Amino acid sequence: METGYRGIPIPTIKRLPSYLRLLQGYREQGMEMVSATTLAEELGLKPIQVRKDISCTGIEGKPKVGFVVVNLIEAIIHTLGWDNATDAIVVGAGHLGSALARYEGFERYGLKIVAAFDVDPNKWDTWLGDVPVFPLSKVKEYIDRNHVNIGVLAVPADQAQETSELLVECGLLAIWNFAPKDLRLPDHVVVQRTDLATSFAVLSAKVRQKMNKKELSSEVDDW
Numbered sequence: 001m002e003t004g005y006r007g008i009p010i011p012t013i014k015r016l017p018s019y020l021r022l023l024q025g026y027r028e029q030g031m032e033m034v035s036a037t038t039l040a041e042e043l044g045l046k047p048i049q050v051r052k053d054i055s056c057t058g059i060e061g062k063p064k065v066g067f068v069v070v071n072l073i074e075a076i077i078h079t080l081g082w083d084n085a086t087d088a089i090v091v092g093a094g095h096l097g098s099a100l101a102r103y104e105g106f107e108r109y110g111l112k113i114v115a116a117f118d119v120d121p122n123k124w125d126t127w128l129g130d131v132p133v134f135p136l137s138k139v140k141e142y143i144d145r146n147h148v149n150i151g152v153l154a155v156p157a158d159q160a161q162e163t164s165e166l167l168v169e170c171g172l173l174a175i176w177n178f179a180p181k182d183l184r185l186p187d188h189v190v191v192q193r194t195d196l197a198t199s200f201a202v203l204s205a206k207v208r209q210k211m212n213k214k215e216l217s218s219e220v221d222d223w
């Protein structure tokens, strides 16, 4: 199975944020202990899967009682590496880039957007919430001075390859790519593409599947 950070399976890494959200809610409600069965029921998983996922964080449960909520929260945050907020820059301060730069919730997940860059002079020296927008020509100087490793790419698709190459030349090690373009970058660079259209395609396929089943079962009822 494909493994990611610290040798933990990628599907587990993808599930950990869901556990975290749930556990943070439990903590706010004053809940001190939680069982794998409760977590499994809430998230539609099997308890054995939940136990396996949690074991990757190094936390052990107590028989018949479960896990200490605050310990589990801390362990998940540590496992995900979110206890060390990572600075990132946004490149492309348009509709999407502005929304991402203004979103303060990323900090809860250890991502701090510290600056944005754009080629449009109308955007320079403006602010997206607490995030300043600078000319793209200043990006190297900024990265060198602030030791940033991650770039959030929100430029038009036809600019994505060239801009990402520039960012890699400036020393960025990871690109979170929102542009609909497969980037060709050196192997040492981590590239993660996020595409709402892909999520929507999955959603609509699931809806179609459900509707077909419904139509089929109403046909069966008619007989």
Ligand SMILES: NC(=O)c1ccc[n+]([C@@H]2O[C@H](COP(=O)([O-])OP(=O)(O)OC[C@H]3O[C@@H](n4cnc5c(N)ncnc54)[C@H](O)[C@@H]3O)[C@@H](O)[C@H]2O)c1
Binding pocket: 091, 092, 093, 094, 095, 096, 097, 117, 118, 119, 120, 123, 136, 154, 155, 156, 157, 159, 163, 177, 178, 179, 180, 194, 195, 196, 197
């Ligand atoms: N992944 C997703 O789910 C998703 C959702 C929406 C949009 N997008 C993509 O995100 C990108 C941005 O979309 P938008 O709606 O914000 O577009 P937009 O036109 O509002 O913003 C693009 C911004 O990039 C700037 N720009 C252009 N070339 C640049 C360069 N070389 N360097 C720096 N800045 C540059 C422009 O001046 C502009 O401010 C597009 O590629 C779009 O397809 C992806």
